Amino acid sequence: MAACYLLEGQGSVAVIEAGTNHSVPRIQALLQARGWSLEQVSHVMVTHVHLDHAGGAGTLMALCPRAQLVVHPRGARHMVAPERLEASVRQVYGDAVFDRDYGTLVPVSEHRVLALDDGASLSVGGRSLLFRHTPGHARHHFCIWDARTRGWFTGDTFGLCYRGFDGPQGPFIVPTTTPVQFDPPALKASIALLMARSPDWMYLTHFGRIAASARLASDLQAHIDGLVAIARDCAQREHREAAMATAMMARFLGAAQAQEVGLDPTTVEALLANDVALNAQGLACWLDQQRR
Template sequence: MNVFFERIDHGITVIDTGFVRPRFDASYLLVENGRAAFVDTGPNSAVPRLLAALQRHGLTPPDVDYVIPTHVHLDHAGGVGLLMQQLPRAQLVIHPRGVRHMTDPAALMEGVRAVYGAEVAARDYGELVPVPADRVVATEDGMVVELGGRALRFAHTPGHARHHHCIWDEVSAGWFTGDAFGLAYPELHTPAGPYVVPATAPVQFDQIALHTSVERLLAEQPSRMYLTHYGEVRDPQKLARQLLRQVDAMADAARALAQAGLRGRGPAHRHEQLKRVFKDIYFTELRSMGCSLDEATLQDVLGMDIELNAQGLGVWLDKAA
């Protein structure tokens, strides 16, 4: 089996889970003094890749101490239960709001079917495997776990989702950010550097909380961020300004549409308007950074996120109303 993985440094490897397209969805393998942890898993279909990457490092399943999803969205945590079945000593370390979804994933699966439809949910995610409660550790804000003597500290970071936490790795001076620091697809790297897209998918986007979470991450003066979508990025301070500028532009545009009375024309019309506005925001920013990809390619790369972000901002508008 061909497994794409890239060893970065500081004992960190980024693994392409194979979900959606190449270099879209990552799991991270951390190795310290012969002990290992996975941060995010991808969906069930990614589990063989994760185990193969572990083997390529000369490690075995009992060498894994932790499986750490940043949050329970299935591109991050869908394979947790299946992976845990293969790791006899590993503990699942998860935000307390996510515990129930990992020990009894029925409601989570129903939510996924509601967003994507039953056929797509079955195709992309399969059936979730529950994790025994006695193997689950719920994080507290500021909690530290040791991996082979290496400290990993947790910060609760709402904004994308209330069940989101990030992991600070002092050894590399980097954060594993899940979706809290947006998405930076390699195809969209420009002459000006990576391009970060906000992740405001349904149903828990919170503009103020996201600002607070990003500012909290920056307070550690990180030198890098490890994004699930996708890979390591440098210069977090610059990228954070770009990210938050777009978050605010999206929120302002959504409010303007609501104030213009589009809600009265029905949610489908509003959704299409949100998609149009968000596409304009992203494509304009990319052009200003020197991106030369044609519009069809940009639509292929960003179409899913435009759709999900429009759904998320629609839910946010309705809650505000």
């Protein structure tokens, strides 16, 4: 699941995040409901090429004949020739999960792909967007600054936030450390880069718009340090991934309780179970990379 966004401009509209192939009919329906034709889509932008963000890009681009696909330079080749990316994801999650969650990846013609360097700007429908490379979650990740709303489209750099967890202290946020390029110092630096612009809003892919705050950034930084400590503590255990998942869940449950999220621990655990499992896989990959 992903929150995809429309940037509505003067005579054209852009889509930020394509989600999976299952997301495309919803994007089509939203465009129609807002009065836009597929021919008016000028750009499809993906913050990185993980398939919950970019798996539907090829299908969506095939429907939008005038659109350019905007992507990080490290991810562009995977959009043009997705076979290697698909094989990698199948190896991590298995064929059954891949077929169920993502479907067939559709390649995008190279001449329709726009790979943007760090600091590049792009005019979309009369509004200026700034693209900053934000490694840490993935090396092929950028975030998009919209000066009009003073907000960042954050992809996975600014963590994930289930809005049902919102409580009297505001949103509850945790980092995402999914395989295979988690880099703790880089992720912390990218969070600091986003906050340096004093944003008003963060537009999270998981999930929705939240007010930017130093508290949320601090929570993310602390959780990153905490997850690194968990990984190191569990590194030599026989079933290290399961041990990391158990310790991570305990940490998140404690944080949720301290923040008075208003949900019972059983519900919180059920909602976070999949993310915790993926995070543990990513921590295991990170541990293996430290040994090389």
